[in-house]
Amino acid sequence: MLALDHLAVSAGTLDEGVAWVEMALGVKLSGGGKHAHMATHNRLLGLGELYLEVIATDPEAPRPTGPRWFDLDRFQGPPRLTHWICRTDDLDAALKTAPDGAGRPVDLSRGDYRWRFAATEGGRLPFDDSFPALIQWQGDLHPAKALPDAGVRLVRLEITHPQVAALQGSLAGQLADPRIGFHLGPHKSLRATFATPQGLRVLT
Secondary structure (H helix, E strand, C coil): CCCEEEEEEEEHHHHHHHHHHHHHCCCCCCCCCCCEECCEEEEEEEECEEEEEEECCCCCCCCCCCCCCHHHCCCCCCEEEEEEEEEEEHHHHHHHHCCCCEEEEEEEECCCCCEEEEECCCCCCCCHCCCCEEEEEECCHHHHHHHHCCEEEEEEEEEEEECHHHHHCCCCCCCCCEEEEEEEECCEEEEEEEEEEEEEEEEC
C-alpha cells in the first residue's frame, strides 16, 4: 500500500521558492537542509502527518553524477507545485507493480534521517511526472514529526493529466486517500488546496 507522504514545490532558487510559498500560504517555513547525493537543498512546512517541501538545486554543491530528482536539471520558470511523493513499507515490491520508469531504489540520508528513494534514470517520472515519487523511510524518524505546527493542513490534491485513466489504473488498489482527486485534462497539472490560519489557500 502507498500513503501520501509529502508534496514538492520546485524552484529556480531556494530563496525564491520559500518566498513564493510563504506569500501564498501566509506562514513561515522551517527546517530542511542539503542533499549531497542529489546536489539539492530544501525548506519544509509541516502539514500534520504530511509536509510540504520547497526544493532547488544547491549552487554550492558539486554537480551529481546522475540526474537530480524532481527533474530539477531541466526546471525553468517561477516556483510551482511539481510533484507528490508517496511512502511505502516495501519499496522493492512497490516498484514491481509501478509503471516502467518509476525508478530504482537508492539509499539516501540527511542528518539523522535515512530513507530509500526511487530515483529515475532521466530524472522524470511516468505520466509526465504525474506518477508519485516513491519513498521508504528507514526507522521511526520522519520530517513531519519534527516540524512545528503552523496550523496548515492539506484539504485537496488534484492531479490532472490527459491519460488520467491509465494513471489511476497504475495506482489501483494501492492508494486510498479521499483528499486526492484525478481529473482528465489536456495537460499535466497539480493543484493543492490547504486550510490555513488565513483561510483556504491554493498552490499550483
